[in-house]
Amino acid sequence: xxxxxxxxxxxxxxxxxxxxxxxxxxxxxxxxxxxxxxxxxxxxxxxxxxxxxxxxxxxxxxxxxxxxxxxxxxxxxxxxxxxxxxxxxxxxxxxxxxxxxxxxxxxxxxxxxxxxxxxxxxxxxxxxxxxxxxxxxxxxxxxxxxxxxxxxxxxxxxxxxxxxxxxxxxxxxxxxxxxxxxxxxxxxxxxxxxxxxxxxxxxxxxxxxxxxxxxxxxxxxxxxxxxxxxxxxxxxxxxxxxxxxxxxxxxxxxxxxxxxxxxxxxxxxxxxxxxxxxxxxxxxxxxxxxxxxxxxxxxxxxxxxxxxxxxxxxxxxxxxxxxxxxxxxxxxxxxxxxxxxx
Numbered sequence: 001x002x003x004x005x006x007x008x009x010x011x012x013x014x015x016x017x018x019x020x021x022x023x024x025x026x027x028x029x030x031x032x033x034x035x036x037x038x039x040x041x042x043x044x045x046x047x048x049x050x051x052x053x054x055x056x057x058x059x060x061x062x063x064x065x066x067x068x069x070x071x072x073x074x075x076x077x078x079x080x081x082x083x084x085x086x087x088x089x090x091x092x093x094x095x096x097x098x099x100x101x102x103x104x105x106x107x108x109x110x111x112x113x114x115x116x117x118x119x120x121x122x123x124x125x126x127x128x129x130x131x132x133x134x135x136x137x138x139x140x141x142x143x144x145x146x147x148x149x150x151x152x153x154x155x156x157x158x159x160x161x162x163x164x165x166x167x168x169x170x171x172x173x174x175x176x177x178x179x180x181x182x183x184x185x186x187x188x189x190x191x192x193x194x195x196x197x198x199x200x201x202x203x204x205x206x207x208x209x210x211x212x213x214x215x216x217x218x219x220x221x222x223x224x225x226x227x228x229x230x231x232x233x234x235x236x237x238x239x240x241x242x243x244x245x246x247x248x249x250x251x252x253x254x255x256x257x258x259x260x261x262x263x264x265x266x267x268x269x270x271x272x273x274x275x276x277x278x279x280x281x282x283x284x285x286x287x288x289x290x291x292x293x294x295x296x297x298x299x300x301x302x303x304x305x306x307x308x309x310x311x312x313x314x315x316x317x318x319x320x321x322x323x324x325x326x327x328x329x330x331x332x333x334x335x336x337x338x339x340x341x342x
Contacts, residue, residue, distance in 0.1 A: 004034070006036070008070055009104055010072075011066050018124075021294075064276050113304040121306035126142050129175065131324070149184075164217050165217075173223075174223075175329060178334075194334065197226070220250050222250075297316055302316055
């Protein structure tokens with residue numbers, strides 16, 4: 001069988017582990033041949049390819065990023081883009097496409113599947129906000145990187161009696177902020193699911209410092225928003241899927257806290273540092289298991305499905321189910337952590 005592979009959307013640790021697993025099992029156990037499409041859906045709209053086989057995938061397991069490259073190209077926003085995708089698949093004699101990506105990439109995969117293209121999806125989102133799977137690879141690595149950063153901020157905050165605001169990834173869901181904030185002992189965690197009142201945050205920080213603690217870490221997800229009318233936040237550009245380019249809320253919060261508390265406050269934006277570098281052992285294993293199950297689905301003819309982790313078992317779920325809604329942080333999680341705030 002001839003199998004195409006692409007990685008779309010933002011990169012994250014573990015992508016190469018998926019590619020390696022798909023190619024290794026497909027070639028060794030099934031005699032498959034592979035073609036990689038470069039730069040996500042752009043590769044399929046412009047016929048940008050690179051060969052894939054076991055030999056070319058040696059040594060990529062611990063590497064971050066993706067050897068195929070990625071982009072946020074949306075073929076449904078490109079003139080004749082869908083026709084170009086189908087033409088590219090035909091030119092390269094592709095029987096099935098394995099699409100590795102988040103809700104945007106898999107949303108395109110779902111629409112193409114409905115149009116008759118044979119597709120199997122692999123979930124990838126560093127934000128861990130796909131509802132059809134319990135966890136996605138890359139999330140664990142991002143949390144560990146953010147936690148390490150918070151640990152380091154604690155020592156310099158204590159040395160200078162400062163407040164530090166640490167901005168982490170999380171467009172619509174605050175999973176990274178919650179996990180890293182709890183693991184790192186943050187004084188406050190601000191997430192997209194619950195609009196924050198900057199005056200309340202400042203009051204909690206002042207109360208904390210009144211007890212003799214002169215250093216506080218506030219973790220804020222990049223998509224966190226203030227309650228209406230409490231703080232002005234500038235909007236940015238949007239990508240091909242209509243998502244605003246986020247970043248900057250940490251600096252806004254830091255300035256507002258310093259103004260309201262009088263405490264010296266600094267902002268640290270982790271940004272793409274969370275995406276880069278070596279995946280954790282957990283993410284390598286999860287990504288590998290996803291890849292192995294994906295090539296299994298290819299040979300079962302289970303097209304229009306996505307692999308998903310459920311109760312430590314890798315299952316198949318309909319692609320449509322995977323992209324219907326986001327998995328967000330519920331109020332119960334926030335209530336659990338609230339005892340450590342303020």
